[in-house]
Amino acid sequence: NAGVTQTPKFQVLKTGQSMTLQCAQDMNHNSMYWYRQDPGMGLRLIYYSASEGTTDKGEVPNGYNVSRLNKREFSLRLESAAPSQTSVYFCASSEALSPVDTIYFGEGSWLTVV
Amino acid sequence: AQSVAQPEDQVNVAEGNPLTVKCTYSVSGNPYLFWYVQYPNRGLQFLLKYITGDNLVKGSYGFEAEFNKSQTSFHLKKPSALVSDSALYFCAVRDPPSGNTPLVFGKGTRLSVIA
Numbered sequence: 001n002a003g004v005t006q007t008p009k010f011q012v013l014k015t016g017q018s019m020t021l022q023c024a025q026d027m028n029h030n031s032m033y034w035y036r037q038d039p040g041m042g043l044r045l046i047y048y049s050a051s052e053g054t055t056d057k058g059e060v061p062n063g064y065n066v067s068r069l070n071k072r073e074f075s076l077r078l079e080s081a082a083p084s085q086t087s088v089y090f091c092a093s094s095e096a097l098s099p100v101d102t103i104y105f106g107e108g109s110w111l112t113v114v
Numbered sequence: 115a116q117s118v119a120q121p122e123d124q125v126n127v128a129e130g131n132p133l134t135v136k137c138t139y140s141v142s143g144n145p146y147l148f149w150y151v152q153y154p155n156r157g158l159q160f161l162l163k164y165i166t167g168d169n170l171v172k173g174s175y176g177f178e179a180e181f182n183k184s185q186t187s188f189h190l191k192k193p194s195a196l197v198s199d200s201a202l203y204f205c206a207v208r209d210p211p212s213g214n215t216p217l218v219f220g221k222g223t224r225l226s227v228i229a
Contacts, residue, residue: 004157033216040123042204042221043158058216090157099146099208100165103217105157 002026004106006091012112013081021076021109023091029104031097032074033058034066036087037108043090049074050097081113116141116209120220127195128228135190135223137205147188148206148217149179158204164188175199195227 006023013019025032033048035058045058049068063085065077074093078085089109094101117140127133139145146165150158162173169181179190190203202224206217 031216035219040221043219045216045218048216092158097216099215100163102148102160102163104160105150107157108155 004091004093004104006089006106006109008109009107010110012114013078014114015082017081018077018079019081019111020078021089021091021111022073023075023106024073025091025093025104026072027093027095027104028071029093029095030071031094031101032068033092033094033103034064034074034076035090035092036060037090038087046076046089048097078111081111083113085111086113087111116145116207116215116218118205118207118218118220120203120205120223122223123221124224124226126226126228129197130194133192133195133199133225133227135203135205135225137188137190137220138186139188139205139207140186141207141209143209145188146208147179147181148208149173149177149188149190150204150206150219151175152202152204152222154201161190161203195225197227197229200225200227 004025030051034046035043047066049055052071091106092103094103148163149161152158164171164181172178205220
């Protein structure tokens with residue numbers, strides 16, 4: 001009963017380094033999302049993929065890239081990490097991008113950029 | 115554009131007392147509204163949603179929420195709080211006339227239930 005699985009759970013990067021956050025869902029969902037959570041800011045959408053083969057920018061896409069590798073997997077890449085990208089990152093998925101669909105979240109990835 | 119506000123950063127309540135976590139929204143059409151809960155160091159868990167129909171929605175763990183169109187509110191409630199309800203609560207909204215767009219979340223309200 002895995003749901004949405006994201007790795008790694010914790011990561012420390014130096015400024016300028018690159019890394020990729022991996023996400024996979026086993027619910028046969030079409031839509032996937034990456035959010036970041038910062039204190040006092042709530043959740044902000046970085047990128048989303050309405051369906052396999054499509055990706056779209058969310059509220060805060062700068063400094064990130066995404067890849068919808070297949071229906072199950074949606075990765076988030078930081079090409080040149082900055083301290084402002086220190087955050088908790090959540091991957092999520094839903095059956096589709098319909099307004100009635102519930103979004104299901106992974107457990108989060110804690111990223112620190114020093 | 116759709117938006118949601120949670121006017122309280124922190125809510126404190128004694129165990130056994132009723133609790134309310136407030137949420138107001140702004141949309142151009144009829145909203146779809148959601149509540150999520152986040153326990154420490156965990157992901158968000160779905161509690162309940164309002165799509166249409168009865169204004170009182172019942173969800174997980176004994177929580178319920180009341181949709182009030184005239185006040186543009188969707189407050190989360192529970193008749194008797196438990197210490198284990200202490201967590202961060204998020205309200206979220208979708209505005210159907212905006213098309214198929216992702217959820218927009220509020221900034222969260224931290225609930226502390228004191229024994």
